[in-house]
Amino acid sequence: MKKYAAYISLVLALLSCISCGQDYSPKPRGYFRISFPTKSYQTYNQSCPFSFDYPTYAQIEPDSSRDAKPCWMNVYFPQFKGRIHISYQAVTSNKVFDELIEDARKLAFKHTVKATGINEGRIYYPDRKVYGIYYTIEGNTASSAQFFLTDSTKNYVRGALYFNEAPKLDSIQPVLDFVKKDLDVFIKSFHWKG
Template sequence: MVKNLLLFVLVLVCFSCGEDYVPKPKAQLRLDYPEAKYTDANLNLPFTFEANALAENIKMKKVDALTESYGINLEYPSMKGTIFLTYKAIENNDKNLWDFLRDAQNFTQKHTIKADEIPVTPYENKKRKVYGAFAEVKGDVASPAQFYVTDSVSHFLTGSLYFYAKPNYDSILPASNYLQKDIRHLMETLKWK
């Protein structure tokens, strides 16, 4: 009996020898998006900008009949995302501008509950009179990027990026980075009329 057990253990040891186990390296999803091709967004608005040709649907609607306010959606169906823009005319008082600035900054700060980090980058183009800020909201948040720009006198534009998916920072990061470049390009090419 002991002989059989020793023979069994010896056979088991001989056949169990093999290559050492090597764990697989961590992999990341590779998503290749086409190179951005920008064209003028020909919309009847108090400003112009360049939009990526990948934005298949650009929808615009007047938000308020009494004031000059517009909602513009740049839809990216292939990425299941949309950049929402809201334009508001500044009335002839500073209070109106400060209200818009406070609302834009508060909207970004509402994400601090879920955000890991919110780096804000100021933007300024004195030649075209475009001043504002871009905020990248890192973490599992509903809107990973937000911005506002103004001329401080007549125009105020805010924007935010949303995806039609459950917020998972790692999963949407490649698409988010791509669309954040589009937002920055929009800010850099924006001209007031």
């Protein structure tokens, strides 16, 4: 009798689970829906020896690090927790110029440990005397894009794109693609003053 009672209880328990009609399998991990703002730009034209266009949904913040110099700043994207760090350096000699170019290369290739590839693109706007190299860094790295701009005689600007998130390319890729278009506008609109 106890066997039949146990058997009937087991059958009833199974039937009650089936009759609920709910699937209790675990759901796959998902990501938040990202709403992108409409692209529009404004011009940065302060006391630094350069100007550029940046998005209206971004903010210019002075660099607050201890070793920051004048005209070091961040183009901050609060909605995406990202920033383009900009640093300016006056070029005083050919030796300083060569050191700055080499530093930019070293800082970009520092990511080779995690990068799946690093591509270099030439920036060349002779009508505005804006020259440089754009580094596209692929993979789960801290910075996905870095560049430097120079007039090849007196001025040098270096930039790097960072997000305040763990570097998981599959989760930040849509935001990265969106912000890289803003970075392209930054570079294409860049002018030296004077």
